[in-house]
Amino acid sequence: MPVTAERLPRSLVSMEIEVEDERLEGALDRAVRKVSQQVRIPGFRPGKAPRHIVENMVGRPALLQEAIEDLLPGLYSEALEEQEIDAIADPEIDLKSTEPLVVTAMVPVRPTVDIGDYQSLRVPRDEVTVTDEDTEEAMVSVRRRYAMLEPVDRAVEWEDTVRVDVSVTVEGQGEPHVEEGAEFRVSEDGLVSLPGFLDHLVGLERGGPHEFAFDLPEDYPADELAGKTASYTVTLHEVKQEVLPDLDDDFARSLDEEGIENLEQLQERIAENVRIRIEAENEAAYRDEVIDLLLATADIDYPEVLVEREIDRLVDEQSNHAFHERETFDQWLEAIGQTEDEVRDALREQADLVLRRGLVVGELADRESIEPMEQDVQAEIDELVESMSGGSTDLEERATLRGLLDTEETRGQITTRLLTTQTLERLVEIASQPDEIEPRS
Template sequence: MKSNWTLKEHSTGELEVVVDGEDWKKAQKKSFNKFKKNINVKGFRPGQVPDALIRAQVSKESLYQMAVDEIANDALVFGIQEQKLEIVARPVMDYKDASDEQVTLVFDCTVTPEVKLGEYKGLDIHKEEVNVTDEDVDKELERVQDRYADWVLREEGEAAEDGDQVTIDFVGKKDGEAFEGGSGEDYPLELGSGTFIPGFEEQLVGVKSGDVKDVNVTFPKEYQAEDLAGQDATFTVTVHDIKYKDRPEINDDLIKQLKRDGVETVEKFKEVTKEELTKQRENQAEENFTNEILTAITDNATVEIPEVMIDNEVNNMFQDMDRRMQSSGFTMKQYLQAMNQTEEDIRKQLRPDAEKKVKANLVLDAIVKAENIEIDDEAVEKEYKEMSDLYNMEVDQIKRLLPAENVKYDLAQQKALELIKSSVK
């Protein structure tokens, strides 16, 4: 075999592989024998029809087509390896110049695009400092108070305050007409919780039991129901009762109700909470730092991403979303119905993030090559061991699920990212 690669536009091109000699003869013979085995001719048992009779009845073009199908995968693998191509989508195949001696297979391929790196070292990006104050810890104690608080009915004539719970009926109207999903009865709403659209809860501060009040709001522009997004609406609200939170005293007895191992006093709660908040904020700071770096290096780089790569990533993200839904006890169909959206709507929403992710991976791959980053087998085995400990699985089981090449790819990207982080100003 011999191959030739012609790069065209948008990271697409033609890979031609000429199959000749013994490779082509074997493919023709194997295809002919398969055809012979399955053909039925009156007067002959299956598989016993003379070759000459078959060749007289079947066109050479048909036999060539079968032989091409037989040899296509081997030819593609040969061409990819010889031309050192990185294919990102299943190629479309055709063939030409078929004869008994040879055939030329033509594969329309999409390959990994060329990345022109911009600045990626010495970036002026800083990781935010983490500081957990006593006030932060006190807010966590207040959350514990809220968890064990009782709702107590306010006296008749008392006005609702921010943080109170009001039980309401409401009817929403746009242009004087009630709209679907805009009504409710005996709904317990905590003022200040942000449960309803912006501006709704604030207008109920000060109402009293028995009040009927019109609440005027504007739906957010990004609201999921397109017919309501950015639109003005009026809700007629009837207030049934108002309750306030009766919070328990902060003491050791309250902390013991949490039933946390080793945490039975207020002082111990404060100590553990400060450690946890510090770790959470450090993780968030690291994530923000990483995202800023990825944004910077992708903005500085130039790459024309084939649409098929973005489509593939959208599919991956959609399937991941579907799996998370199922693990939470919901189906994608139920979610779409609840959000009044279609699968196509969700895919459109995922597309910008998919494009960013694809570009970031391409840029990191280019940095791996530019910096000659390599991952040895020892590092791969270490990663397998760490995953084994993390997921409580046998190493061999993880190896079956995750090939070594995938681990090397991830480790190389991580190493490239660490190199960039270590070089920031």
């Protein structure tokens, strides 16, 4: 069977397969028998009509199509084996000619990844610094969790909590949207109504109705609202200010935290927590910087089908697995006000980055011979059992949990996660060294 193959960009292989006449004739005979069993032909029992009669009734193109469908699975498998092609998804098949019968197959194959001289990768680390402002912000956050709201007789200020009746009409959008007794915090990072609403709310006195209008940004995400005028009518019923608890030993003890009996101990604990958080944030940022540098120097070629699979995964994740059921997925799309194409397009760039990062991490794991050990996987399962059992000492309950968790699927997920973690740790180790280091043996 004559087969030619050509490697193309984006990890595609174009194959051209020519079918020998003898093989085609056999497939046409089978097609005739199949069609004559399905189509009633006067004067002949099912499956017994001669070929020329069947061909006259249904036409040669229909028989040829049936024969090609019969031949394709075997032709494709043989061609892959002959050309030693490792396909990772279904091909795109086209009919090139009928005399001779030639089909083409566009085959997605495994990505190729070259991370080059990754051992010379170096990224300087920034020194971790914790400022007094960082600690103070954390302390204020703790106090805010125990803050009281007290009514005040003054104009609205930022960080107040208000209770209002609101009516808003957007140009060209029909009836106004009305909400009565809405209570919310006037915060710069708050997501209340349309952008610009809170700016106009600050400074208003109790009572009303107050009326104001403003134009929405031209680049507002909702196209039907972009650049339109929003008109508000607001009645302000109540303004409350946040009153933080006094910062003293009594407050520290009231938190009922182990090891905290006075204000000094609370301040030390908060400072330590802030340091741990900032170190973790810096480490994550450093890791991303190193990966991005490795990506920038790597040569990666991969098929579009892998991007689509990653988009599928992200859509499934964002829709809370509604992606598996069409009806449920359609309801989710309606709830977020987007089409499936819009969702997929919005996720394409993220999916492409996730895929490319995964490919270079996988290649680095191979180059460094990184493979999670069985005891590491088992330790992760033990932690899951401990967490889900709530620390229970009931042996039967723990054994049941272990049976549910210690599965091939769970082990695969844990192994993948550990492989990624260990590989990134190795990458950070390489990038943070002052001199070149040798690959692991």
